[in-house]
Amino acid sequence: MNNSYHTLRVILGDQLNATHSWFKQQDQGVLYLIAELHPEATYVTHHIQKLCAFFLAMQRFTSALKENGHDVCYLTLDDTQNQSLEEVVLNLAKQHNIDHVELQRPDEYRVLQQYHQLIARNLKPKFCMVDSEHFLLPFEDISRHFKPKHSVRMENFYRKMRQRFNVLMDENGQPEGGKWNYDSANRNKLKTKDLNEIPTPLSFQHDMRHLLERLQRHNIPSLGNAESNLLWPVTSQDALNLLAFFCENLLPNFGRFQDAMTNKTPHSWSLYHCRLSFALNVKLISPKHVIKAAVSAYHENDAIDIAQIEGFVRQILGWREYVRGMYWINMPDYQQQNELNAERDLPSYFWTGQTKMKCLASAIGQSLDYAYAHHIQRLMVTGNFCLLTEIQPQQVDEWYLGIYIDALEWVELPNTRGMSQFADGGWIASKPYAASGSYIHKMSDYCGDCHYKVKEKTSDESCPLNSLYWHFMVKHRERLGKNPRIGMIYGNWDKQNDAQKYAVLQRAEWCLENIESL
Incomplete structure (x- = not known):
C-alpha cells in the first residue's frame, strides 16, 4: 500500500461484487476501504453465524482484491472501536489527504440516509455515489x-x-x-x-x-x-x-x-x-x-x-x-406500518426453541442452529404464529433481521411486515397468510409427534393454531370478510353453533394469555 491516493472507495459488507466496474482496472491512486463496524454489528442482535459470515466474506474479498493488484485498507473491530462509518471514512481520508470519496448506493434506507447527510455537508473531500451494479431492475x-x-x-x-x-x-x-x-x-x-x-x-x-x-x-x-x-x-x-x-x-x-x-x-x-x-x-x-x-x-x-x-x-x-x-x-413509511394494531410481545422461546409446539420448535431450533429457514418455515410457521397471536411488528422485524444469515432490511421488511404480518394492510399480500394447524399437517411431518393434537380445536391438548386462527379471523372479520379470496371461509364459521364457537374462542383466549407456556 502506498501513501499517495486521490480517491477512496468505500465497500460495505453487502457490496462484495467482484464484477463491479470499479475493479476493471488497477489504479495506484485509488484506495479501497472495507471495515468491521460496531454500529453495524449491533443495530439488532444478529445470529453469531451471520456476524462471522459477513466479516469472513469481507476478509476474503479484501484478499482477492489485493491479489488482483488493488490497494485495500481493511479495518477490524480493533481498529474501528466504536466509530461510525462516517468517522472511519473521514479519518482515513484525512490520513491520506484524499480528494474524492466514492460510495456505492447502499441497499438499506438507514445507510442511504447516512450517505445523503454526508454528501449534503459538502465536506472536503468531495463525495459521490455510484450504482452497486447488482440488481436486474435499475x-x-x-x-x-x-x-x-x-x-x-x-x-x-x-x-x-x-x-x-x-x-x-x-x-x-x-x-x-x-x-x-x-x-x-x-x-x-x-x-x-x-x-x-x-x-x-x-x-x-x-x-x-x-x-x-x-x-x-x-x-x-x-x-x-x-x-x-x-x-x-x-x-x-x-x-x-x-x-x-x-x-x-x-x-x-x-x-x-x-x-x-x-x-x-x-x-x-x-x-x-x-x-x-x-x-x-x-x-x-x-x-x-x-x-x-x-x-x-x-x-x-x-x-x-x-x-x-x-x-x-x-x-x-x-x-x-x-x-x-x-x-x-415505501420507505421510510414501511417501518411504521401496523395496520392490525398488533402489540403483543414476542415469546421467549423464539430465542431458545423451547416450546411444546413441534412446528415452532423445529423451525426456530433450525434457525438457531443454522441461521437459516426456508420461505415456508418463515412465512407459515413462525410468521403465521406471530400473525395469529398479534405480535408487535417491530419485534417480529428485529427477530427475523437478526436470526437469518441472509436478512438485510430491504428484503426482510417487506417479507415480514408485509407478506407475513399483513401490517401494511395489503400493499404486498392480497390476504393475510393465516393458517390453522391443518396447513402445517398438510405440508410437514411436524404434527405426528407433537404434544398437541392437530385435529382438535377446543381441548387442552388441541393445536393452538386451530383456535388462534379462528380468533384472528373473527376479530378481523369486518376487514377480511369482504376479501374475495377469503370471504367464503366465514361460511364455515357461521355453520358452527354458538357453543362450539364459544369453546374455540375461549381456547384461543387461554392460548394468548398463556403464550409463554405453549
Whole structure:
C-alpha cells in the first residue's frame, strides 16, 4: 500500500461484487476501504453465524482484491472501536489527504440516509455515489413499476421482468411451457420414501475461531449457535460451487418440494433449496448469473421440468426484485406500518426453541442452529404464529433481521411486515397468510409427534393454531370478510353453533394469555 491516493472507495459488507466496474482496472491512486463496524454489528442482535459470515466474506474479498493488484485498507473491530462509518471514512481520508470519496448506493434506507447527510455537508473531500451494479431492475426504474402505499401484485411485475429480460420465453414472446406460473404443481409433501433421496447438502468448512474470539472480546451481542467452522459460502468461488451443486443435484426437485417441511432427516434444514441467498445478498454472485446457470441446466437436463425451473426463476427474477422495489418506494413509511394494531410481545422461546409446539420448535431450533429457514418455515410457521397471536411488528422485524444469515432490511421488511404480518394492510399480500394447524399437517411431518393434537380445536391438548386462527379471523372479520379470496371461509364459521364457537374462542383466549407456556 502506498501513501499517495486521490480517491477512496468505500465497500460495505453487502457490496462484495467482484464484477463491479470499479475493479476493471488497477489504479495506484485509488484506495479501497472495507471495515468491521460496531454500529453495524449491533443495530439488532444478529445470529453469531451471520456476524462471522459477513466479516469472513469481507476478509476474503479484501484478499482477492489485493491479489488482483488493488490497494485495500481493511479495518477490524480493533481498529474501528466504536466509530461510525462516517468517522472511519473521514479519518482515513484525512490520513491520506484524499480528494474524492466514492460510495456505492447502499441497499438499506438507514445507510442511504447516512450517505445523503454526508454528501449534503459538502465536506472536503468531495463525495459521490455510484450504482452497486447488482440488481436486474435499475434503481431509477423502480418508480415506473411501483407507487407508494399502493398494492402492486408480484405476478404482474414478474411477467414484465420475464419479458424485459427474455427469461423462459419462447420465440413468439410467450412463456415457455404455455403458462407463466407453475406454483400449483409445486406443493408436494415429502413422503417417507422421499426422505432417503434428499441429497447431502454441500457445505463449507471455514475456520471462524479468530472471529468468535474478536466478537467476544468486543462484547458484541449475538444469538444462535456456532461451531468453530462456518458452513456458508463466503467467496465468489464458494457461491459458484454451491450454484453448480444446486443445478445438478437439487433443481430437478426444487419446485416439487419447495414448500415441504420435515424433521425426519439430517438434511431437514436444507432439503432441495439452493441456499444462495446470503451469497446473493452480499453480492458474491449476481442474480443474472444465477438465473442464466439455472435456465441452462434446465435446457440441458431432461430431469428438470418447467415447473422446477419456473419456480426457481420466480424467486430470483420475480420475488427478490419485487420486494426490493416495494421496500424503496415505501420507505421510510414501511417501518411504521401496523395496520392490525398488533402489540403483543414476542415469546421467549423464539430465542431458545423451547416450546411444546413441534412446528415452532423445529423451525426456530433450525434457525438457531443454522441461521437459516426456508420461505415456508418463515412465512407459515413462525410468521403465521406471530400473525395469529398479534405480535408487535417491530419485534417480529428485529427477530427475523437478526436470526437469518441472509436478512438485510430491504428484503426482510417487506417479507415480514408485509407478506407475513399483513401490517401494511395489503400493499404486498392480497390476504393475510393465516393458517390453522391443518396447513402445517398438510405440508410437514411436524404434527405426528407433537404434544398437541392437530385435529382438535377446543381441548387442552388441541393445536393452538386451530383456535388462534379462528380468533384472528373473527376479530378481523369486518376487514377480511369482504376479501374475495377469503370471504367464503366465514361460511364455515357461521355453520358452527354458538357453543362450539364459544369453546374455540375461549381456547384461543387461554392460548394468548398463556403464550409463554405453549
